[in-house]
Amino acid sequence: MIAEPGASNPSRRRVVVIGAGAAGSMAAIFAATSGAETLLLERTADGGRKILISGGGRCNILPARVDESRFVTDSSPHLLRKIVRSWPLREQVAFFEKEMGIPLAEEQESAKLFPVSNRARDVRDGLLDLAARRGATVMTGTTVTDYAPGPDGWRIEREGGPPLLADADTHVVEAALINPRLREEDLTTALRRDDARTTLVEAAAASTRWAPSYAVKLAIVLQPRTPLPLVLERISSLVPRDLRRLALDPSLRPLIQAAARKVIEQESETS
Ligand SMILES: Cc1cc2nc3c(=O)[nH]c(=O)nc-3n(C[C@H](O)[C@H](O)[C@H](O)COP(=O)(O)OP(=O)(O)OC[C@H]3O[C@@H](n4cnc5c(N)ncnc54)[C@H](O)[C@@H]3O)c2cc1C
Numbered sequence: 001m002i003a004e005p006g007a008s009n010p011s012r013r014r015v016v017v018i019g020a021g022a023a024g025s026m027a028a029i030f031a032a033t034s035g036a037e038t039l040l041l042e043r044t045a046d047g048g049r050k051i052l053i054s055g056g057g058r059c060n061i062l063p064a065r066v067d068e069s070r071f072v073t074d075s076s077p078h079l080l081r082k083i084v085r086s087w088p089l090r091e092q093v094a095f096f097e098k099e100m101g102i103p104l105a106e107e108q109e110s111a112k113l114f115p116v117s118n119r120a121r122d123v124r125d126g127l128l129d130l131a132a133r134r135g136a137t138v139m140t141g142t143t144v145t146d147y148a149p150g151p152d153g154w155r156i157e158r159e160g161g162p163p164l165l166a167d168a169d170t171h172v173v174e175a176a177l178i179n180p181r182l183r184e185e186d187l188t189t190a191l192r193r194d195d196a197r198t199t200l201v202e203a204a205a206a207s208t209r210w211a212p213s214y215a216v217k218l219a220i221v222l223q224p225r226t227p228l229p230l231v232l233e234r235i236s237s238l239v240p241r242d243l244r245r246l247a248l249d250p251s252l253r254p255l256i257q258a259a260a261r262k263v264i265e266q267e268s269e270t271s
Contacts, residue, residue, distance in 0.1 A: 012037040016156050016166040017136075018144045020047030025127035032134035039164065040136050041156070043143040048124035055112075059120035061104060062092055064111040100126040149176045151200060152190035173203045177210060184215055191219035201226045218242055221256070228255065235259050240267065 015031040017024045020042035028040040040047075051059060066089045073080045093113065096102050102122055104113040115122050132138055146157040151173065154166040168176070176182060187210060190200060201223055210216045217234045220226050235256070238246070246252060246260035 014153065014165060014167045015039070016041060016154065016164055018147070018156070019043075020128060020131075020138060020140070022048065022051055022127065025131050028131040028136040028138075029127070029134055032131060032136040038131075038134075038136040039166075040131055040138045041142045041144055041158065041164075042138065042140045045140050047128060047138070047140060051124040051127070052120050054120055055114065057120050058114050058118045059123045060110075060112045060114055061096060061102075061123060062089065062113040064106045064113055065089070096123075096126075100130050102126050149173075149179075150190070151176045151182060151187050151204075152193060152196065153200075167197060168199075170199055170203065173197075173199050174207075177203055177207045184210075184213055188215050188219040191216065191223050196223055196225060198225055198227065201230065205230050214239075221246065222252075224251070224253075228253070231256055232259055236263050238263075240264065243267075 013036040015028075015036040015038045017028045017031065017038065017040045020028070020040050024040060024042075025048060028038050032038040054060065066084065068081060068084055071080055071084055093104060096104055103116045105116045106113055128138055142161070143159045144156055145159055147154055149155075149168055149172045152165060153168045154172070156164040156166060158164065177187070187204060190196060191204060201220055204210050204216055205220055205226075214237075217237060221231050221234050221238065232255075235243070235246070238260075243260045243264050247257050247264060249257065
């Protein structure tokens with residue numbers, strides 16, 4: 001999820017959702033429910049304004065019955081059917097009634113489900129409340145101006161505040177590492193961060209472009225979250241000055257200090 005660089009819990013996935021409309025609120029609910037540190041950014045003061053005017057202010061939440069033949073696509077009909085069936089109507093009704101606490105009623109003439117209260121506001125408020133109850137942070141009055149993949153995840157720029165960071169999946173990290181605009185100092189800064197992700201460390205170690213760089217090797221070795229085999233593979237290629245630093249650094253794992261001492265001893269025996 002979230003957040004201001006350096007301010008998040010490294011053990012949880014960080015998800016940023018842009019826009020607290022119907023889609024964004026649901027995305028935030030499911031991301032937070034799955035355990036991610038979730039931040040929902042909304043440019044207006046409240047969010048979900050289209051929901052407020054939907055269904056003439058009553059919000060037609062769902063159809064009363066699903067007729068698959070009415071779902072059309074220029075793409076694969078098989079894929080569309082899979083999507084439609086992935087969350088069956090009865091489960092969606094249960095979600096709104098039980099998890100959001102909004103009882104629904106069918107309007108017979110249109111075969112549509114509306115909240116019993118006939119108030120779209122209940123739906124909008126219910127979605128945002130549930131997102132917050134599940135642990136998402138809802139940040140209103142926040143306009144996102146840009147977002148781009150970087151070596152330490154997605155960087156989200158917003159008006160009037162520092163950028164936010166969200167985790168990227170492996171493909172995004174790999175794409176960032178081959179971006180010609182990525183500089184060595186950007187990557188080593190990302191590798192040195194306390195909350196650097198193991199995905200980044202592993203991708204940098206496997207990258208044909210970055211793995212041979214001395215500064216990157218050193219940053220990988222010094223990163224406390226680097227898997228031990230990746231550290232041990234690189235220690236013997238460090239210069240004596242850095243090996244001495246490693247051997248004396250009490251913040252490093254004892255095995256790494258011992259490995260550095262061993263390389264120093266071996267090098268002094270051969271010289
Ligand atoms: C008059 C009307 C009646 C309708 N009636 C129904 C109905 O009865 N039933 C039904 O199912 N559907 C209805 N719809 C459609 C339904 O309202 C929309 O499909 C749905 O609300 C769209 O939700 P969304 O999350 O995709 O988009 P939006 O509601 O547009 O949400 C996008 C959100 O992102 C925010 N945002 C945009 N840019 C940024 C940025 N740069 N940074 C931060 N935040 C940003 C916006 O402020 C907004 O809150 C109706 C629509 C209208 C207009």
